[in-house]
Amino acid sequence: MTKQIISHKAEQFTESVIREMTRQANLYGAINLSQGFPDFSAPEEIKLAACDAIMADINQYAITWGAQNFRRAIAEKASWYLGLEVDPEREITVTCGSTEAMIAAMMAIVNPGDEVIVFEPFYENYGPDAILSGATPRYVTLHTPGWRIDAEELAAAFNDNTKAIIINTPNNPTGKVFTREELELIAGLCQKWNVIAITDEIYEHILFNNKQHIAIATLDGMRDRTITINGLSKTYSVTGWRVGYTIAPPSITEAIRKVHDFLTVGAAAPLQEAGSRALRLPRSYYEQLQANYFAKRQRLLAALKSAGFKCFDPDGAYYVMTDIGTFGFDDDVQFSKFMVKEIGIAVVPGSSFYHDPALGRSQVRFTFCKRDETLSAAEERLQKLRSTLR
Numbered sequence: 001m002t003k004q005i006i007s008h009k010a011e012q013f014t015e016s017v018i019r020e021m022t023r024q025a026n027l028y029g030a031i032n033l034s035q036g037f038p039d040f041s042a043p044e045e046i047k048l049a050a051c052d053a054i055m056a057d058i059n060q061y062a063i064t065w066g067a068q069n070f071r072r073a074i075a076e077k078a079s080w081y082l083g084l085e086v087d088p089e090r091e092i093t094v095t096c097g098s099t100e101a102m103i104a105a106m107m108a109i110v111n112p113g114d115e116v117i118v119f120e121p122f123y124e125n126y127g128p129d130a131i132l133s134g135a136t137p138r139y140v141t142l143h144t145p146g147w148r149i150d151a152e153e154l155a156a157a158f159n160d161n162t163k164a165i166i167i168n169t170p171n172n173p174t175g176k177v178f179t180r181e182e183l184e185l186i187a188g189l190c191q192k193w194n195v196i197a198i199t200d201e202i203y204e205h206i207l208f209n210n211k212q213h214i215a216i217a218t219l220d221g222m223r224d225r226t227i228t229i230n231g232l233s234k235t236y237s238v239t240g241w242r243v244g245y246t247i248a249p250p251s252i253t254e255a256i257r258k259v260h261d262f263l264t265v266g267a268a269a270p271l272q273e274a275g276s277r278a279l280r281l282p283r284s285y286y287e288q289l290q291a292n293y294f295a296k297r298q299r300l301l302a303a304l305k306s307a308g309f310k311c312f313d314p315d316g317a318y319y320v321m322t323d324i325g326t327f328g329f330d331d332d333v334q335f336s337k338f339m340v341k342e343i344g345i346a347v348v349p350g351s352s353f354y355h356d357p358a359l360g361r362s363q364v365r366f367t368f369c370k371r372d373e374t375l376s377a378a379e380e381r382l383q384k385l386r387s388t389l390r
Contacts, residue, residue, distance in 0.1 A: 009346060013128040017352035025346035030339075031378050032153050033300075034346040036172065036318060037239040038369045043138040043285070046236060049277040053270035062269040065257045065344055066094025066245065069270040073279040074245055081204070081214040084228075085122045090250040092273060093257050096264045098202050098231035098244035099125060104263055105198055105227045106133035106164070108255035114163035121150075121353030121360060123200070124173045135163065137353045147176040148296070151185055158189050164196040165189075167216060170203040173353050174321050175314020178210040187219045197226045202244075203317040205235050205286045207258070211315045217247070224249045227256070232271075234318075235289065236278045237369075241271045265387070293318055293368070299375050300368040305380040321350065323362055332360040339364075343377055343385045 023036035071088035217226035231244030310323035350363025
C-alpha cells in the first residue's frame with residue numbers, strides 16, 4: 001500500500017501569499033507595500049532596553065508562560081487602556097508573536113468536528129489555523145461599503161458545533177474597527193450558543209476618524225468566554241521580535257500554556273524584558289503613533305485615488321484595500337504581477353483574504369507603515385501606473 005506522505009491538513013492551504021509578495025519585491029527591486037512591517041526604526045528607548053537586557057545576561061529561558069515583569073506590564077496596560085482587570089499569574093501567556101498566540105489558543109480549545117467562524121476578508125493565517133487545529137472554518141462575509149456585518153448571515157453561522165469566533169479589530173486587511181453594537185451582537189450570539197470569542201487586537205492603537213477600540217472581553221457576559229490576543233509587533237514597530245501574548249480566564253489559560261510549552265517553550269527572554277519597558281511608555285507615545293499613521297494614511301490614499309484606484313478608506317490598522325476594476329486586468333493575481341514587475345510596487349492580491357478566491361479577484365491590499373521617503377517613491381511609481389495604462 002502506498003502511503004500518503006503529506007498530511008491532509010497541509011494540503012488544504014497554500015504558503016503565505018503576503019510573505020511571497022515580499023520575496024517578489026526583493027526579486028524585482030520593488031517597493032514593498034505588501035507585507036505589514038515598518039521600514040523605519042523602532043523607538044530608541046526599547047531598543048536600548050533590549051541591549052541592556054542582553055548585557056545583563058537575561059539570556060536564558062524565562063518562565064515558560066512569560067517573564068513575571070512582562071506579564072505584570074501586560075496587566076497594567078490592559079487595565080488603563082482596555083478597562084480589563086487581569087491576573088498576571090493566572091490569565092496571561094506570553095508567546096512567540098501573536099501568530100503563535102492564535103494557533104496555541106485554537107489548539108487549546110478546538111476538538112475535531114468543531115466549527116470556527118471567521119469573518120472575511122480575513123488575515124490569511126486564520127483559515128489555516130482552523131484547519132491545523134482540527135476545526136472546520138465557517139466564513140461570514142463583511143460587506144462593502146463599510147465592511148458591515150449582516151446580522152442574519154452571522155446568526156445563521158452559529159450552531160451547536162460552533163466552538164469559537166475569530167474577531168480582528170482593528171481589522172487586517174480592511175481597516176474596519178468593530179463598533180460596540182457589532183461586538184454586542186457577536187457577544188449575544190456567543191452567549192446563546194456557548195461560544196468562545198478569540199479576538200486579535202494587535203492594531204489596537206492604530207485608529208483614525210475618532211474611532212474607539214473596544215475589547216469584547218469587557219462586554220457583559222464575555223469576560224469568561226474571551227481569549228484576547230495581542231503583541232508588540234505593530235504598536236512598537238518590532239515585527240521581528242516575535243513577542244505576543246494571550247489574555248484568557250484561568251481554565252483556558254492553563255490549556256493555552258500547555259500547548260504553548262510544547263510548541264515553542266517560550267518567547268525570547270531579553271525581548272520580554274524590553275517589552276516591559278515598551279508597555280510602560282507614556283500615553284503620549286500612542287497619541288503620536290496615531291498622528292504619524294494618520295499622515296501616512298492620507299498620503300497613500302491620495303496617491304492611490306489619483307492613480308485611479310477605488311479605495312475603501314480604513315478606520316484603523318495600516319492597510320488600504322482597493323478595487324482595481326478600472327484597470328482592465330482579468331484578476332488580482334495578474335494585476336499584482338504587473339505591479340511588482342512593471343511598476344515596481346509589491347501589493348497583496350485580494351483573493352488571498354477570502355476562502356473563495358473569486359470574491360477578492362478585483363481587490364488588492366496596500367500598506368502604509370513606511371518611511372516618508374518610501375511613500376514618496378511609491379507616489380512617483382503610481383503616477384507611472386496611471387500613464388502606463390492610458
